Amino acid sequence: MTERLRVAVLAGGPSAEHEVSLQSAQAVLDALPRDLYEPFPIIVDRLGRWPLELRPETADVVFPVMHGPFGEDGVIQGHLETLGIPYVGCGVLASAVGMDKVAMRRAFIAEGIPVTEHVWFTGREWRVTMDPWDLVKSLDWPMYVKPANLGSSIGVSRVGSVEELRVAVELALTYDRVVVVEQGVRARELVCGVLGDHDRPETSVPGELMVPGDWLDYEAKYLSTAEIALIPVELPERVEEEVRELSVRAYQAIGGYGVARVDFLYERATGRLYVLEINTMPGFTSRSVYARTWQASGVPYPDLLRRLIDLALARSTS
Incomplete structure (x- = not known):
């Protein structure tokens, strides 16, 4: 029997998105195939305190399901780099640029990617x-x-x-x-998942966020039981192709690797697409839009996690 990989699912941290991170981590822990992996949680508390010292002897790979500052902005990624432990998702620079809405837009504008004023x-x-x-x-x-x-x-x-x-x-x-x-733009909100290395990323089928009011707030995303997304969504062929193309360009503009979700505004009056932002560690909860776009693209959730872990290991040996 092949020895199972020890996967540390890292969550929590001193971010306002602490609770969202815990939900994501639980979903990952529940879905990782036990015949391949030996997953265990590492929950960093709101003061930034770790329950154990993470070392290469502790884990074969880390799945850092941390959102917001200290988890998605390159800080944790840099820490894991210094420890020499493979980890899922974007590296230090891509995480930092993707987290900072000013730096992100500068990168997009430099590559000719359309953004709102x-x-x-x-x-x-x-x-x-x-x-x-x-x-x-x-x-x-x-x-x-x-x-x-x-x-x-x-x-x-x-x-x-x-x-x-x-x-x-x-x-x-x-x-x-x-x-x-x-x-503000009167628009439909579209999403597209990106998966893979920097040079040859794949894109999922697009989805559409179902906005109950003027915009999708925290309560609608995480506390409501109402449906928040239509996946897949029917779009004109030109629009779907442009969503996929811009997703790859946005991913490569920040130096993405492994995983990202790209959010769009599809302006109703003009038909123009704007890249709203790129999320380098999207939610992995049971309602995760990212996971659902890949499910609709023929990649079930456990397979998606396996591919992300394989990408993490491939980067560490390249």
């Missing part, structure tokens, strides 16, 4: 400005205000006035020192 500013710039409108006057209402380094819709607000802008920016600044304000 946006501005960004630091907390200090916000405090010293005499008129908040001066910071966003290149945009029109409505706008979306977001912390530059966070996910799962935490700290995100839709605003339609200067007063709402003030409240939204103060909220975003409780999560990060940099705020991004994006132009």
Whole structure:
């Protein structure tokens, strides 16, 4: 009998997305085939304390199902690099760029990838400005205000006035020192999964997020029992091809490896596609849009996990 690989499923951490991470980790632990793997959880608490010291003797590969700062931004990836332990997902640079909405958009713009109009500013710039409108006057209402380094819709607000802008920016600044304000677009929200190495990634069938109101907030994503996605979604052939092409370009623009989910806005009036963001460690919960796009593409969840682990091991030996 072949010896099973020890897979450390790393979750938690001092991020606002701590609870989402725990849900993702449990789904991974439940689905990993026991004939191939010996999975065990490592839950980092909200203060950043580890329950055990991770060493090459402890695990053959790490599945870092951590979302947000300290887990998805290159910090954990750098730590695992120093330990010399193979790990699932993007490396240090791609994780950092994918997490930072300012750096991410700079990478996309440099590669000619379409993004919505946006501005960004630091907390200090916000405090010293005499008129908040001066910071966003290149945009029109409505706008979306977001912390530059966070996910799962935490700290995100839709605003339609200067007063709402003030409240939204103060909220975003409780999560990060940099705020991004994006132009609102009347659009359908599409998603596409990416799987593979940097040079030859594969793309899943696209899906569509079912937005109950103006946007898909944290409660709708993780607390509601309502359906949140239509997978697969019927699109004009040209649009589906463009979604897949832009997904690969976005993935390669940040130096992606292993796994990513690319989110799009499909503008209703013009038919234009905008890349909203790339998520280098999407949710792996039972409702995960990423896993469901691959299920619809003929890759069941356990097989998806196996392919991700194989990619992690391949990178470590290349």
